[in-house]
Amino acid sequence: MTSITLHNTKTRKKEALVPIKPGEVSMYVCGPTVYDRAHIGNARPVIVFDTLFRLLRHVYGADRVSYVRNFTDVDDKINARAAETGQSIREITDGTIALYLEDMDAVGALHPTHMPRATEYIQPMVDMTADLIEKGHAYEAEGHVLFAVESYADYGKFSGRSLDDMIAGSRVEVAPYKRNPMDFVLWKPSDADTPGWASPWGKGRPGWHIECSAMAHELLGESFDIHGGGNDLMFPHHENEIAQSKCAGHDFANIWMHNEMLQVEGKKMSKSLGNFFTVRDLLDQGVPGEVIRFVMLSTHYRKPMDWTEKKAKEAKQTLETWTLLTKDVEPSENLDAEFVSALANDLNTAGAISEMHKMKTEMRFADLKAAVSFLALTYQLDSIAEEVFDWIVDGLDVEPKIKKLILEMSEARVAKNYAKSDSIRDAFNAANLSVQFDADGGVTYKREEGFDPSKLEGLI
Structure with a gap:
């Protein structure tokens, strides 16, 4: 069996892929937030991990590879797009998913084994959040549930960020109810105009990071082989995925792969x-x-x-x-x-x-x-x-050589070198190539049935 080595972002080195379950491979790749068309940069991870999917299927067998790529269909950008357009959130996400798959089909991407929508896995997200509270890794504050980063000693190790970098890159508004500026949202409240689901903390919706941890656990189990995505997701998204999953007691991904960005x-x-x-x-x-x-x-x-x-x-x-x-x-x-x-x-x-x-x-x-x-x-x-x-024969383009012979034939005619002109003409006939000179000095040529350029070998 072919041995596959992959660069593991977690260890900063190439490692042999050794499946957790012998003979089977599992892979999770972060998918799109479905509120608009995929831009060209979005296509890069799709094509990269589709190629890896094809390689894994080739090595292990198509039925021995599980590939999950999610759709984030609950998000503030989707809510804003609904408010702008007057469409329902479901109309926007259904339509955008269809367009996304159409575009990814066009660039040759196979459909993953599973394409879960975040809204189909709300209860597992609620359950994981409740578990993190019970274990002391999360807390409730003003209808929000936040992950306490200080409860996870290795926070920041994966992305290699300094404390200042992590605070600056958290991309989350620092709210007064946070114990630590880097604490991130697992659950947030929803008002009457915002999608929401029942939870022990009131009507609300999940934070971004909890989605992938919950869906990966539900579809691939406590641990899986490969987690992929663009390197812009290393922090905070993947850092947060690791923290919450590890604290929930899941081994999570063995190998992490990240593609570089596009210019x-x-x-x-x-x-x-x-x-x-x-x-x-x-x-x-x-x-x-x-x-x-x-x-x-x-x-x-x-x-x-x-x-x-x-x-x-x-x-x-x-x-x-x-x-x-x-x-x-x-x-x-x-x-x-x-x-x-x-x-x-x-x-x-x-x-x-x-x-x-x-x-x-x-x-x-x-x-x-x-x-x-x-x-x-x-x-x-x-x-x-x-x-x-028409001019590719046995992998070789013979047209340039034919044009050269036609030029030689024309020059021979002008020079009244009829022996040479006739020999080229006879070779064309033997090769089933018709050549016609018109009165203005132009020439047309085409291959006839049975065209055989080998008959020209003595002249080319």
């Missing part, structure tokens, strides 16, 4: 800079989903990724070439060993793509087609690219 043309994506766009914006501009995916996979997930028009153009050209070369080829039954080895080495997708370029150079088109399919990069050619395929 656009070398700059941070921002609406104020005019470089902010969604996945749907790109798709509507005619950028195929496979091109988006290829660009994302061309950079290792732990490195910052720069989206540029140049990269998108080059990705399209590469995918067209690969498709042309493999169009009438049956894929290999087994994936190339070096290709799999690159992926198994901390999900080195850039290395895997390098192996695919090597397959193309070495004319191992069956291996290339299998790898293209595995990475969900199968590309639909447009009509122009289809015409190019």
Whole structure:
């Protein structure tokens, strides 16, 4: 069995993946808050962990991998969007989830094994919160329940933050009822216009962090193998997940993986800079989903990724070439060993793509087609690219050589070197290639049935 090594954020080093349950792998990845379209940066973790999902399924078997990616469908941003639009919260979240899945389908992402909505797991969140109060790790204050960070000695160890950094990065308004500025909300009260559920502390709704801890526990158990997400979630979200889960008595995740952030043309994506766009914006501009995916996979997930028009153009050209070369080829039954080895080495997708370029150079088109399919990069050619395929023979583009022969034939005619002109003409006929010169000096050519460029070998 292929050995997979992954960089563990928790230990700051690469580790062999040793499943908790032998032969089975479990993975949880933080999903979107569903109030708006997914922007291009949101697509990166989806594509990264979809690729890991595919690798795990390849190594362990499709039915031996459990992948959970949640939807946060209770949030103040959703409430604000409902107030702005006049839509109900359920209408907004249902519609946004559908659009999200449509966009992620377009970039080739498989659906995870489970896609829980936070609102479907309110009771487990209430139960975990009550348990934390009972164990002395949380307290009630003015209708809120807060986690007491001082009760967890390792708080801050995961993200490696200093006390000042954690206070500054907590992103939570410091309220007078908090015992410590870093204490975070597990449960908060809801008014008549805000979604809420019954609890021992009154009508309310969960805080953000408790959602993932409760859903991961319900779907994957006391402990699981991999927890993933963008590195912007390391603090406070993942730090808080670990604290509350550990204090609730759960071992939680063994390996933590974080992808780096995305830039656009070398700059941070921002609406104020005019470089902010969604996945749907790109798709509507005619950028195929496979091109988006290829660009994302061309950079290792732990490195910052720069989206540029140049990269998108080059990705399209590469995918067209690969498709042309493999169009009438049956894929290999087994994936190339070096290709799999690159992926198994901390999900080195850039290395895997390098192996695919090597397959193309070495004319191992069956291996290339299998790898293209595995990475969900199968590309639909447009009509122009289809015409190019007419001149790909045994993996080689013969059209430039044909054009060279036509030029030589034309020059021979002008020079009245009819022996050379006739020999090229006869070779074209033998190869079933029709060539017509018009009165203005133009030329048209096309391959006929039975086209055989080997008949031109003596001249090319």
